[in-house]
Amino acid sequence: MIEFIEPVFRMFKDQITRTPLMYASMALGFSCAAVATWILHLCTTTRKCRNPDCKGLMKAGEFDIELESEGCIENSDTLVDDGGGEGGLVELPPDRHRELEAELREMAPSNGRAVLLFRARCGCPAGRLEVPGPKKQRKNK
Incomplete structure (x- = not known):
């Protein structure tokens, strides 16, 4: 050799x-x-996004569901559209969008709202879907 x-x-x-x-x-x-x-x-291959507060989680959940009562909505500074709203980077097919809205509407408390937060891989919110709950009937005196 x-x-x-x-x-x-x-x-x-x-x-x-x-x-x-x-x-x-x-x-x-x-x-x-x-x-x-x-x-x-x-x-x-970085795990962090452009958000300065990003924690860069390795295996973040794909979504979170938040149920907000009437008191939380009054103290909140964000407003909900009548049909719910979707913002951010997430796009859903129209039929899936309606199914999610129906499920969230069932979960939402009366005079409250259900918020579905879509998350990126790092854990930062990528989009949200807000759906108002059923309106509580007020008694007329």
């Missing part, structure tokens, strides 16, 4: 000594490509 490796090593040494600039530029190109690949890998 040594008899085979020694002539190959000498041949490479002769080639490198003849044209060192070409091999140096090839080495520089490969190292720049390696650094660029490493930086791209770091940027794409």
Whole structure:
């Protein structure tokens, strides 16, 4: 094995000594490509999003359901549309959207609302679906 490796090593040494600039530029190109690949890998595999308060959770839940009573809504500064609202990055097919609204409407307390929060992989909210609960009948005196 040594008899085979020694002539190959000498041949490479002769080639490198003849044209060192070409091999140096090839080495520089490969190292720049390696650094660029490493930086791209770091940027794409980060667990945090652009939110400065992001905790970067590894296995966050896909969604959360919050039931808010009448008192919570009065103290809240967000308003609910009549048909509920969806915002953020999440888009649902229309039939699935109606099914979710019906399920949330059943869960919501009277004069309250049910909020479905869709979450990104890092745990930050990506969208929300708010559905008002059934209206409580007020007695006329």
